[in-house]
Amino acid sequence: DAKTTQPPSMDCAEGRAANLPCNHSTISGNEYVYWYRQIHSQGPQYIIHGLKNNETNEMASLIITEDRKSSTLILPHATLRDTAVYYCIARGSGGGADGLTFGKGTHLIIQP
Amino acid sequence: NAGVTQTPKFQVLKTGQSMTLQCAQDMNHNSMYWYRQDPGMGLRLIYYSASEGTTDKGEVPNGYNVSRLNKREFSLRLESAAPSQTSVYFCASSEEARGYEQYFGPGTRLTVT
Numbered sequence: 001d002a003k004t005t006q007p008p009s010m011d012c013a014e015g016r017a018a019n020l021p022c023n024h025s026t027i028s029g030n031e032y033v034y035w036y037r038q039i040h041s042q043g044p045q046y047i048i049h050g051l052k053n054n055e056t057n058e059m060a061s062l063i064i065t066e067d068r069k070s071s072t073l074i075l076p077h078a079t080l081r082d083t084a085v086y087y088c089i090a091r092g093s094g095g096g097a098d099g100l101t102f103g104k105g106t107h108l109i110i111q112p
Numbered sequence: 113n114a115g116v117t118q119t120p121k122f123q124v125l126k127t128g129q130s131m132t133l134q135c136a137q138d139m140n141h142n143s144m145y146w147y148r149q150d151p152g153m154g155l156r157l158i159y160y161s162a163s164e165g166t167t168d169k170g171e172v173p174n175g176y177n178v179s180r181l182n183k184r185e186f187s188l189r190l191e192s193a194a195p196s197q198t199s200v201y202f203c204a205s206s207e208e209a210r211g212y213e214q215y216f217g218p219g220t221r222l223t224v225t
Binding site: 034087 | 116145147152153154155156157160170171200202204212213214215216217218219
């Protein structure tokens with residue numbers, strides 16, 4: 001799995017868009033980018049994933065640069081409940097039972 | 113659906129004691145996983161099971177054993193607990209075709225004194 005680099009912490013005002021960056025400059029062509037979050041020591045929760053194209057679901061949007069060396073997770077209207085540690089993971093194709101490699105992630109703090 | 117359940121939620125052991133952490137899922141998933149998370153760190157994979165009857169080592173398997181009892185249950189055993197095994201243990205499961213989308217349990221907080 002390619003190494004990912006994330007800022008250790010970020011703040012965002014409630015109601016604003018939270019933009020979380022991730023660098024994965026060594027990502028290979030068949031590796032996807034996955035995002036998880038972990039709210040206050042609960043088990044991690046899957047958010048979204050993508051390969052090349054931008055993706056959107058009910059939780060977030062994922063923007064991947066054209067060269068695929070970095071990506072941004074966007075929470076469009078952050079709420080206090082979005083305060084969590086967010087993990088960016090680069091991994092091969094989605095099938096199979098291999099485990100996930102979690103770094104230290106970004107601690108996102110939503111300010112009221 | 114309860115999703116992924118883990119027991120116990122908390123446990124304190126003395127060095128050298130043994131215990132088994134239990135995990136069960138009701139989503140009919142083939143794949144199951146055990147991770148540990150040390151303070152301020154990300155999760156590290158201990159063992160995983162791609163399907164009933166199979167298990168494989170992850171990144172940090174030393175000091176642990178696992179049993180895939182059936183499709184629903186995957187247990188983690190510490191034979192002789194050490195203080196270095198003080199951690200939060202998470203179990204997860206996934207569909208084989210969507211291995212990236214893992215569903216995690218609430219965790220077991222283990223302290224070894």
